[in-house]
Amino acid sequence: MIDVIIIGAGPAGSSCAKRLAENGFSVKIYDRREELGVPVRCGEGLSETTEKLIGKIPDNCISQRTKGARVYAPNGKYLEAVLEYGGFVLNRRVFDKWLAEQAVKVGAEIQKNTLITDFIKEDGYYKGVKGEGFEEKAKMIVCATGAESALRKALNIFSKLNLIDSCLQYKMSGIDIDSDFIHIYVGNEIAPRGYIWVFPKGKDKANVGAGIIPGKRNAKYYLDKFVNDHQELKKGKIDLVEGGCVPVGGLLENMVDNGLLICGEAAHHVNPIHGGGIKEAIISGQLAADVIIECLKKGDVSKKALSKFNDLWWERRGKHLKRVEKLREVIEKLSDKDLNDLAEALRPEDIIEFSRGAKLSVLAKALMRKPSLIKLAKHLL
Amino acid sequence: MDWKIDNDICIKCGGCVSVCPFGALELKDNVLLNEELCNLCGICEKACPVSAIEVEK
Numbered sequence: 001m002i003d004v005i006i007i008g009a010g011p012a013g014s015s016c017a018k019r020l021a022e023n024g025f026s027v028k029i030y031d032r033r034e035e036l037g038v039p040v041r042c043g044e045g046l047s048e049t050t051e052k053l054i055g056k057i058p059d060n061c062i063s064q065r066t067k068g069a070r071v072y073a074p075n076g077k078y079l080e081a082v083l084e085y086g087g088f089v090l091n092r093r094v095f096d097k098w099l100a101e102q103a104v105k106v107g108a109e110i111q112k113n114t115l116i117t118d119f120i121k122e123d124g125y126y127k128g129v130k131g132e133g134f135e136e137k138a139k140m141i142v143c144a145t146g147a148e149s150a151l152r153k154a155l156n157i158f159s160k161l162n163l164i165d166s167c168l169q170y171k172m173s174g175i176d177i178d179s180d181f182i183h184i185y186v187g188n189e190i191a192p193r194g195y196i197w198v199f200p201k202g203k204d205k206a207n208v209g210a211g212i213i214p215g216k217r218n219a220k221y222y223l224d225k226f227v228n229d230h231q232e233l234k235k236g237k238i239d240l241v242e243g244g245c246v247p248v249g250g251l252l253e254n255m256v257d258n259g260l261l262i263c264g265e266a267a268h269h270v271n272p273i274h275g276g277g278i279k280e281a282i283i284s285g286q287l288a289a290d291v292i293i294e295c296l297k298k299g300d301v302s303k304k305a306l307s308k309f310n311d312l313w314w315e316r317r318g319k320h321l322k323r324v325e326k327l328r329e330v331i332e333k334l335s336d337k338d339l340n341d342l343a344e345a346l347r348p349e350d351i352i353e354f355s356r357g358a359k360l361s362v363l364a365k366a367l368m369r370k371p372s373l374i375k376l377a378k379h380l381l
Numbered sequence: 382m383d384w385k386i387d388n389d390i391c392i393k394c395g396g397c398v399s400v401c402p403f404g405a406l407e408l409k410d411n412v413l414l415n416e417e418l419c420n421l422c423g424i425c426e427k428a429c430p431v432s433a434i435e436v437e438k
Contacts, residue, residue: 041394115409148395153404164400168392168430210430219430243394243430 002026003296005129005138007116007151009036009100011278012264013144015054015285016292017103017110023293027108028138029100030129032115037096041146041244042278043169043207044092045182045199048085050279053286054099061095062088063201067180071351073343074187074336081351089182089199089207090278119154119260125301126154126259140292140301143262144285147247152266155257161268163249165194165275168219168241169209170227175236177206185226186339193332195274196226198233208233211246211275213332219243246275249325251318256306263288263309269317272325280317287312323360330376338373345370383437384414384421390433397425397434 004020006013009031017027044063051057066089068082100110120128120135128137145151152158177183179200186195193213200206210223227233247268255267263269264281271280291309295301334342350366367377388411395408405418406425412434423436 039393147399148408150398150401150404150407158402158404161400161402164428166396166428166430214427218432220432241392243392243396245394245396245399245428245430247399 002028002136002138004028004140004142004292005030005136006142006144007031007129008144008146008149008264008266009033009110009112010096010144010146010264010281011099012266012269012281012285012288013142014096014099014103015282016142016144016263016289017100017108017285018106019286019289020292021103021107023289025293025296027103028136029103029108029110030114030116030131031110031112034113035093035097036100036110036112037093040092040242041148042092042242043167043197043199043209043276044090044201045197045276046088046090046278048083048087050282053279053282054102057088057090057095058098061091061098063091063205064089064179064199066182066200068182069351070178070181070183071343072183072185073340074190075340075343077340077343078183079343079346079348079351080181081348083352087182089201091201116151119151124258126257139259139296141260142288142292143260143266144264144281146265147245147268149266152262154260155252155255155262157252157262157267160252161247161250163213163247163272165211165246165248166214166219166243167209167211167246167275168223168243169207170223170238171201171205171240171242172208172227172233172236173205173239175204175206175208176232177204179203179206187336189336190226191222196222204236209242246270246277248272248275248328251321251325254307254310255313256303256309258303258306259301261288261292261306261309269313269321272321273328273331280321283317284313287316327360327363334376338376341370341372342367345373383435384416384419385435386412386414387433387435390431391429392431392433394430396428396430400424400428 003025183198194211263284269280270277364377367373
């Protein structure tokens, strides 16, 4: 019997598999897709700091290197945040394959084109997986399916999800943008409780997307409106339509059961303010592996033993993401006028600090610079 | 019970599967509904980025 079965060869599953295999454990990843990384359900933006986790990302995984981000207030004024090391817009089609290869190189096995439909459960323990016409057992199961898997009902995770971003993205070409930056547009008319992104992928190409909290109108309405209102985009062509819903609220206290651990977007490990999940998935996959290694060495994969993952994840990421959730709540309440004022009050270095996870008090201090925002600042303290 | 999806509008992104609180949806070639699990809550209808789903209680 192999040691660990992982369901899903995305960033969480592959990162987890690599670390397990490196440490001498036998790992098999099942993925439902014919081709890893396809279809893309992602804006593909990533900060440079991710390389600290997975090593240097090869050039062919990167569609565009950027200097940083421009965040546009409703009145069109923007704040430019230049990052020390810059950032990437990935090519997920290549990146996901590369990440999986890293795991295969150290001994993990991947079986594609295989949909896992259920678990094998015996004596209160998860003991394996079931697919069409086959079953396989392992000492331990990792669910890294992303959010769009019905398998997650095993842990009753659905009931914890309390906020989602509904997203639509056009892969556009023939457009005219400043490809040195990723571009973020906020405003209640532009994308209620969310934002529009333009992430460059070369000189005249970009991922142009809208992510909103579902309300009266759908993401397509806001995205089409935005593209129509911007000549530099309107003149281009939509090559591909992508979409998805991102779990941006509902962090889980518990992510384990006897013989089962859930990580990555499947466990809502997503940054609640921008919906980015690649880096969170990698961290959570690696942490999962660390805990599983320890548990397998002791021969104890009980819920109690695996719950160390809950402790570690909350210490390393959960606390921070909780703060980001609070920040999101405050920002969501802002009117367009507030947002315009905020853009004036903030300095570029503030934005960089927030993206790194600065304390809310830092934001509060920035808000204090603008009299109209003092009330808001008080909410944060 | 009335849950309808327009497969011409649907972009097969699986967003509805991610948000269903009952695990009643699954994405294969199209989105499939497990009627036994569906509660007609309408979250999928709201969440769909292209409004391909219609739910009537």
